[in-house]
Amino acid sequence: MPILSVIVPFYNVEKYIGPCLDSLAAQTLRDLEVICVDDGSTDGSPAVVEARLGGPVRLVRQPNQGVGRARNVGVRHASGRYLAFVDGDDRVPPGAFQRLVSSLESTGSDLACGNVMRLSQNQLVPSWAHKRAFAEPARRTHITRHTLLIRDRMLWNKVYRRAFWDRLGLSFPERMYEDQPVAMAAHVGAQSVDVLKQIVYHWRQRDEEGASITQRCLEPDNLRDRLLSVMETAHLLDAWAPSLKPHFDRDTLDIDMTVAAEALAGMGPEADPGLVDLAVRFLDGVSQADWLSIPFAQRVQMHLLRERRLAELAEVFAEQRDGRLRPRVSRAGLLRRRWHGVHPAIPRRLSEVSEELELEPRLTGLSWRDGLLTGAGRVALGSFDATELGRARIDVRLQEHGTGRAIALSSQDAEPTWDSAPRDDGPPTPEHGFAFSFTFDPAVLTSAQLSRQRLWDLRVRLRAPRLDLDARVGGPRWQGPVAPAPERHEGVWLLPVRSDKGRWGLRLRRSDAVLDECRVEGGELRFSGRLRDLGDGEPTVRLVRGSDGEEMYFPVTLTGRDFHAGIPLDDVEQAVGRESCWAVLIDQGRPLRPVVRGEARPEATVGERRFLVDRAADGCLMLVEWPAIAESWSAAPRRRAAGRR
Incomplete structure (x- = not known):
């Protein structure tokens, strides 16, 4: 009996299945079997697998019935003490299974999981879903104690103890998004879980699919399967891990329900009532605190969806997509520093935006004039209309990176006005905010400051009654003014610069x-x-x-x-x-x-x-x-x- 059974379902991945199996052949854990389940492929994928048969690799065939059925078939053929799942277009680093199995052998945990990289062509980048959860290792933990694992809903970065799998009676529903309920059931049902910081899986981004990925996730059948998995997972957590439900709800509102709102907005009043019912059933189970965890614009759309006002949902979605959704902010009470977004579609109890208000300063001009660096810009209150703020105080400064020492550049009163903000994907967007300007004289720099040759961040602070916000001046790199040529001062170059994220500053360099x-x-x-x-x-x-x-x-x-x-x-x-x-x-x-x-x-x-x-x-x-x-x-x-x- 092998130590590990690796189940590889595949369908029409001729381009990728070879490198996938090669990565399994290169594993430092040698005592394993690889069960490849062909889900009715119509391309050359089976021939690629057949060329590698023998030794640990076996091939099982079935008519095209979906990846859920293929995984269940693979489990029935597996004979190892441990189970792992690999998709046929992904890869596994050489030492991954050795690390995961060794951890389980050492701790006795029911499953071990590890960090993930996204694979695009030959480039690896951290997976957004796994980066935080796997930042630090943990042995014999549990999802109720390590709640960041709520986003670890994939099967393939894990090794499961087979006896544990059978004890829970785990099996896959035969639809899309079949992995989420099973992965969550395993996390919740485990006595303990090992979390590895090391990379154990390379999750491929199928580059040739491009925009079609987003088109498929908006299709009715795709959306139905997604919502069924969401509801199944929500019921599981309600019954067996209610403390995790708020974490799941916030994540689902931000991701899955954002997709549902877009899809149903596109369908409008003609949307399938069954799909709307599924979305509404989930939203009915979300607490008010969790509603307030998502941005105001999404909140408006979710509320319209929950009330089945699909025509209005379509209008609001189009406004947000086109940058025309600019709700006004309103003060809440005389003494509290609370703010609410104002939109006719949403009740006041769901309208608080105090934690969402952020400054978005951007430059509209920057140049040297007679040895002085002069600039102008605008600062917006995110995507909100700041009319109710009235007059505000705008302070501009340079702040030394690392020490926090500051050089004041300007302080001015300003009234909010409308302006057109440039966009990278369409015509200028009307923007509500405050204008500012500043002048910097290099003569204010001391010899000590010049000798440190550091970066000075350009920052703006906005002060108004019951509001005090501060932010670096930034914006997309391809918008705004060109960085002016550097000037020399006492043998040091003064370079106006932007970071790769578009944030402005002044660099001192030799x-x-x-x-x-x-x-x-x-x-x-x-x-x-x-x-x-x-x-x-x-x-x-x-x-x-x-x-x-x-x-x-x-x-x-x-x-x-x-x-x-x-x-x-x-x-x-x-x-x-x-x-x-x-x-x-x-x-x-x-x-x-x-x-x-x-x-x-x-x-x-x-x-x-x-x-x-x-x-x-x-x-x-x-x-x-x-x-x-x-x-x-x-x-x-x-x-x-x-x-x-």
């Missing part, structure tokens, strides 16, 4: 390299500059990706201390599904971060790829690639939920 010219020409990023010292070796250009440290190298032409280089943009490793940022360095035996003197921010399109060249937060050159398919912020939750498989 540098052994200066980049004078930068442009995009013929699909190539070309730049030139000057080195202070030639050093011992031939310099090269080094690209370093911020997300994972991936590096690429390109040649440099050197004439004396002057250098010239070109980076063919099509040769840069492609970003998939998200923004990718590369720092551009000069490697001369040690990395040199050249100060970018120019203020041009060239953009380029190479094929279907979009690039932006800008100055990074450390003052060096940065190359940003946007994902091939741009998605608005409102689509993000359903994209995450659609990937849950």
